[in-house]
Amino acid sequence: MTVLSFIMPAYNVEQTIEKSVQSVLNQNICDFELIIVNDGSKDNTANICEELAKSNTKIRIIHQENAGPSAARNAGLNQAQGDYIAFMDSDDYTKKDMYQLLIKQLEENQADIAVCNVIRINSDGSLNTLNSLNKITTSKDEMLKFYFKYNGIEFYVWNKVYRASIFKTVRFPEGVLYEDVMLSYDALKQANKLIVTDEASYFYKANSESIVNSSFNPKQYDNVLQRKILVEKIKVEYPAVVELAVDKLLDGYLSTGYKIASSIKDECTKEYIKLLRSDIVKDQKMIFQNKVSSKAKLAALFLLKINLPLYCYLYKKVLKK
Numbered sequence: 447m448t449v450l451s452f453i454m455p456a457y458n459v460e461q462t463i464e465k466s467v468q469s470v471l472n473q474n475i476c477d478f479e480l481i482i483v484n485d486g487s488k489d490n491t492a493n494i495c496e497e498l499a500k501s502n503t504k505i506r507i508i509h510q511e512n513a514g515p516s517a518a519r520n521a522g523l524n525q526a527q528g529d530y531i532a533f534m535d536s537d538d539y540t541k542k543d544m545y546q547l548l549i550k551q552l553e554e555n556q557a558d559i560a561v562c563n564v565i566r567i568n569s570d571g572s573l574n575t576l577n578s579l580n581k582i583t584t585s586k587d588e589m590l591k592f593y594f595k596y597n598g599i600e601f602y603v604w605n606k607v608y609r610a611s612i613f614k615t616v617r618f619p620e621g622v623l624y625e626d627v628m629l630s631y632d633a634l635k636q637a638n639k640l641i642v643t644d645e646a647s648y649f650y651k652a653n654s655e656s657i658v659n660s661s662f663n664p665k666q667y668d669n670v671l672q673r674k675i676l677v678e679k680i681k682v683e684y685p686a687v688v689e690l691a692v693d694k695l696l697d698g699y700l701s702t703g704y705k706i707a708s709s710i711k712d713e714c715t716k717e718y719i720k721l722l723r724s725d726i727v728k729d730q731k732m733i734f735q736n737k738v739s740s741k742a743k744l745a746a747l748f749l750l751k752i753n754l755p756l757y758c759y760l761y762k763k764v765l766k767k
Contacts, residue, residue: 449477450545450607451528454536455518457485460494462537462651467498467505469539474546480505481522482536486512516618516625519603523613531610533603537651544647548607551641555582558609558637563598563646578644587686589640593630594690598646601630605648612636623668627676635683662709662718666702670725673698677732689738696739696747699726700761703750707758723751 452470456463463482470480482499484492484507492509499505508521519533530549534540548560563578576598583589592599599605603626616632618625634640673695680691703722709715726733726747734744749757 449528450475450479450530450532450549451522451526451610452478452480452532452534453519453522453526454480454482454534455485455515455522456482456487456491456495456536457512457515457518458487458489458491459536460487460490463491463494464498466534466536466539469542470534471502471504472542473540474543475549478504478545479527481508481525482506483508483510483518483522485510485514485518514621514623514625516620516622519625520617520620523617526610526613529610531608531613532606535604535650538604539649541647541649545607547643547645547647551643552607552609555639555641557582557639557641558612559633559640560607561599561640561642562605562648563644564600564602564605565646565649567649567651569652573649575646578646579642580644582639582641584639586634587684589634589637590631590680590684590687591690592640592642593634594687594694596642598644599642601627602650603629603633604650608633609637619672622672623665624672627672631676631679661712662706662715664714664718666705667718667721669702670695670698670722674725674729689736692732692736693738693743695729696733696736696743699729700743700746700750703754704758704761707754707761719754726751 454466467480467482482495482505484495495507499507506525508525510518510521523531530552532545544562548562551557552560564576566574566576568574578596578598581592593601612633616629616636618629677688677691677695680688699722706715706718706722733739733747746757746761749760
């Protein structure tokens with residue numbers, strides 16, 4: 447039995463995939479497989495993957511029609527043979543001992559999910575280590591609090607190693623963006639013990655592609671919709687942390703509002719401005735009664751409702767977009 451299965455979706459990443467694959471091959475573990483799912487790439491990604499597979503028997507390639515990262519990861523999960531599962535994006539890389547350390551922690555503590563901290567690679571090449579902590583917990587409420595409160599933990603899948611049994615009944619929702627949110631939640635529900643380390647080992651490349659002067663992609667609105675689904679589930683299943691979920695929804699409104707405001711003013715943008723404001727009205731009582739959210743974020747949401755150009759200007763100014 448293979449110890450660890452890496453699953454790497456790949457779509458039009460001819461410039462970065464070799465570095466990401468080499469990062470996996472350089473890991474301080476011997477017994478692993480790397481499943482690369484070529485998701486209908488239109489550049490030279492497929493050929494690069496095939497050449498990489500010829501040079502190392504640990505690499506397996508799955509080719510499929512373009513169906514998005516969720517479907518690609520699910521295809522990898524369906525073929526995975528490891529005791530543990532890890533996801534890696536095809537433009538990221540890791541420290542060479544990351545998976546050795548996380549698997550050791552899983553085994554020594556009989557945990558189901560192990561998490562490391564993240565180093566964000568900014569568009570200018572600078573690095574930022576995110577926030578995390580060192581902790582072991584068996585409390586679902588506490589697990590969720592960590593995911594909500596620490597951006598070095600978060601609802602990502604790629605800074606974690608999972609016991610494979612987690613995925614007997616769990617798969618990514620297909621056809622949506624921000625698919626990590628509900629997958630992470632569903633996986634956490636299956637876990638009896640979570641272990642978190644502040645050791646920063648995963649290098650995540652922030653998306654530097656400008657959204658200014660481009661059309662708004664309707665799929666980006668999934669950033670709001672997936673968080674709304676999460677809030678509704680947590681209301682029923684883990685009500686003690688619902689305020690943190692509502693605060694996460696607020697973040698989704700603010701970031702999506704900026705993307706809409708930065709897009710060209712075509713019919714699609716107008717439609718989603720209207721939808722965004724309509725959804726904010728539906729949720730505003732819940733959001734403004736939330737004791738967790740900062741006054742600054744609540745003021746930003748109010749501004750988003752009434753003055754989109756000013757909101758966009760201040761969002762860029764404050765966050766240095």
